[in-house]
Amino acid sequence: MRVYISVDIEGIATIVNSESTSAAGNNYERARRQMTAEANAAVLGALAAGATEILINDSHGCQTNLLPHELHPAAELIQGTPKPLMMMEGIDPRFDAAMFVGYHARMLQHGVLSHTISSRSVSNVWLNGQPIGETAINAAVAGYYKVPVVFVSGDNELCKEAEETLGNVETACVKHAITRVSARSLHPAKACEVIENGVQKALKNINQYKPYLPTGPYTFNLQFINAGMADAAAMMPGAVRVDGSTVSFSHTDYMEAFRGLRCMINLGA
Numbered sequence: 133m134r135v136y137i138s139v140d141i142e143g144i145a146t147i148v149n150s151e152s153t154s155a156a157g158n159n160y161e162r163a164r165r166q167m168t169a170e171a172n173a174a175v176l177g178a179l180a181a182g183a184t185e186i187l188i189n190d191s192h193g194c195q196t197n198l199l200p201h202e203l204h205p206a207a208e209l210i211q212g213t214p215k216p217l218m219m220m221e222g223i224d225p226r227f228d229a230a231m232f233v234g235y236h237a238r239m240l241q242h243g244v245l246s247h248t249i250s251s252r253s254v255s256n257v258w259l260n261g262q263p264i265g266e267t268a269i270n271a272a273v274a275g276y277y278k279v280p281v282v283f284v285s286g287d288n289e290l291c292k293e294a295e296e297t298l299g300n301v302e303t304a305c306v307k308h309a310i311t312r313v314s315a316r317s318l319h320p321a322k323a324c325e326v327i328e329n330g331v332q333k334a335l336k337n338i339n340q341y342k343p344y345l346p347t348g349p350y351t352f353n354l355q356f357i358n359a360g361m362a363d364a365a366a367m368m369p370g371a372v373r374v375d376g377s378t379v380s381f382s383h384t385d386y387m388e389a390f391r392g393l394r395c396m397i398n399l400g401a
């Protein structure tokens with residue numbers, strides 16, 4: 133059994149603000165250790181369920197957060213940015229399951245450090261008229277390769293969003309959001325325990341999960357936090373200006389639509 137794991141940082145236990153998520157932050161070293169511990173918990177759960185190949189993608193910011201020497205030796209690790217598939221780099225049709233650890237709710241929703249791809253520029257993203265966050269955007273990349281997302285971990289708002297969008301998915305809630313920058317968290321060791329157990333349970337029932345991919349054609353609408361960002365993004369070939377702050381891109385192929393979304397975000401930023 134081949135397992136793919138994308139690891140973000142905002143949904144890791146005890147993390148509540150940018151002191152933990154930015155390399156310049158006072159709590160960053162502590163945060164990346166816990167991020168690595170929760171990735172390892174997922175690896176242990178996967179191994180207990182019979183995984184024979186495990187690939188981890190470091191999916192936050194600089195994408196060199198995870199500590200390679202502390203990572204379980206059964207896993208291989210992708211780090212660095214930019215990567216063509218970003219938070220889903222390395223996924224391919226050979227994988228049997230994908231999992232998201234440390235994920236967060238989408239921009240404008242409740243949830244610790246909620247945002248969608250870029251908290252400095254993106255106000256909202258819609259796919260075919262439905263608001264969509266990183267969980268579903270990335271689940272659809274896995275779905276494109278017919279790989280189901282079987283497990284996600286993060287705060288209570290992330291778990292709710294994942295269940296509402298993906299349907300059948302095992303979730304592990306490691307903290308409850310109080311505000312966007314405060315939370316009541318499980319102890320770091322307890323968070324690892326619920327992740328390990330959740331991953332093992334999901335993979336033991338792997339046949340009950342279906343790949344997630346809405347039917348095409350695919351139209352991404354992207355609203356920026358100001359019109360100047362939309363001015364820049366609208367220069368992309370194929371981009372359509374919807375209103376002062378919103379641009380749109382459509383394609384019949386999800387991966388091409390996804391690339392269009394990424395390009396518009398990069399141009400806007």
Ligand SMILES: [Zn+2]
Nearest residue numbers: 140141142192
């Ligand atoms: Zn992140």
